[in-house]
Amino acid sequence: MTFSLTALQQAYLTDQMNKVSRSFALVVPAVENPLREYLAVAYLICRVVDNIEDCTQPFTWQQERFAEFVTLLDFPEQAHELLAVWELEPWPGLSHDEMQMMGVAGGLMLWQIYAQIPEHPRSSIAHWTLVMAQGMEQVINPNQTDFFFSFDGVRLPRSAEDYDRYCFYVAGTVGHMISELAISHYGLHGAAAERLLVNSEASGRALQKTNIVKDFAKDLQRGACFLPADWLHQANYKPLSLAGAPRSWKEKVLANVLVEFEDAVNYVLDLPHAAAGFRQASLLMMLPGYQTLLVAARKHDHLFTPAHHVKISRQTMAKCLVDARLMVTDDDAILAYSRNMRAELSQALEPDR
DSSP: OOOOOOHHHHHHHHHHHHHHOHHHHHHGGGSOTTHHHHHHHHHHHHHHHHHHHHSOSOHHHHHHHHHHHHHHHHOGGGHHHHHHHHTTSOOTTOOHHHHHHTSHHHHHHHHHHHHHSOHHHHHHHHHHHHHHHHHHHHHHOTTOTTTEEEETTEEEESSHHHHHHHHIIIIIHHHHHHHHHHHHHHTOOHHHHHHHHHTHHHHHHHHHHHHHHHTHHHHHHTTBOOSOHHHHHHTTTGGGGTOOOOHHHHHHHHHHHHHHHHHHHHHHHHSOGGGHHHHHHHHHHHHHHHHHHHHHHHTGGGTTSTTOOOOOOHHHHHHHHHHHHHTTTOHHHHHHHHHHHHHHHHHHTSOOO
């Protein structure tokens, strides 16, 4: 089956990527076609799942939308009919662009392109976005309290294991999905493919845990926390009221993310140099994550307080773009970057002398 998009379809993917995630929109162009287009479609379908989860409608309403999402994965030819129903529904909690994606005008072309993707890559997208949707449904289910539960009006995971389980559903699934797509695209086999899959999950978790630290205060505003209750208990639950936390506790949170980044580095190193586009894309995700973690470490006095604000500058992002291009096939440079980041993070967290 030949996969070829029209200029209009290509423009649609570019426009939608820029609307929903400018950072990921910078990543995708590094990759060769058709993998570039597969990744764009996969990412946008993941955003459809996010939109259902983020909508503040009752859980029973969200359950219905998740069931319809599964129908779209299996029968994308029904997209016009389903999206016509969706666009008549209110979607509180979503931005204008997010709501547009859930209707015919903004969403139909996505599912039309998805239907054109050859069976093998489309099955990877369908499988892992289904796992993601099923996991998110568990997270928001108010009747399922053994995974996430409510504490003082905030919904959060019970344990560190549940924290990792949540990160698997929302990001580890993405790591598996894009790795399968890359393995197929570059024709990787045997040990090379197996090594890539080993760290694919941790690579996704590293970025998700970075975002959890970065967005902690913003998530609290909508009644959500993704750090586990057994950790928060150690800090007397003070972070949930933005009342700060002991330095050692903040170090624990950041150290947990850093371990995931070490596996993410191995993920990049396991990519053959011939897969230069996907290597560069992986670095374009990893390097800003490292830099975001460093900002958090340098602002550790403000973490989990009303002054909690973690964001890298445009200049830092621009430097990440340059660094990713320069070190794409230089394994020694990648390892040196990782060592330097660990040293800087450690230094940032040292007590003031």
